[in-house]
Amino acid sequence: MSAHQKELDRHFAWFEKKLPPGPAKFVSWVRKPSSIYVRIPLAFLLVVGGFLSFLPVLGLWMLPLGLLLFAQDVPPLQKPMAQGLGWIERKWLERQRAKLERERAKGAQ
Secondary structure, eight states: OOHHHHHHHHHHHHHHHHSOHHHHHHHHHHHSGGGHHHHHHHHHHHHHHHHTTTSSSOOTTHHHHHHHHHHTTOHHHHHHHHHHHHHHHHHHHHHHHHHHHHHHHHHHO
């Protein structure tokens, strides 16, 4: 397993912890190696749906999700997706820290 695959797995585990139990269970299942025959068509449909974001219900949110699923099986996608997830995680944690600091400052007044 490559370093980028390990990094992706770590980000997926972090993401699964943030999800409610039902969706987290689905994400866990779709990431299993035995689910490749579901993962690849699902990733393809999400990418296509992302390009059709001008239609109702479909949105640009589908594109990165599809690319993440493809990255499980396509090694050239693993590094950029791991870097992107790292950036998102850092921004998320920065926002959480800033929120806590604002709440503390508010409570100290």
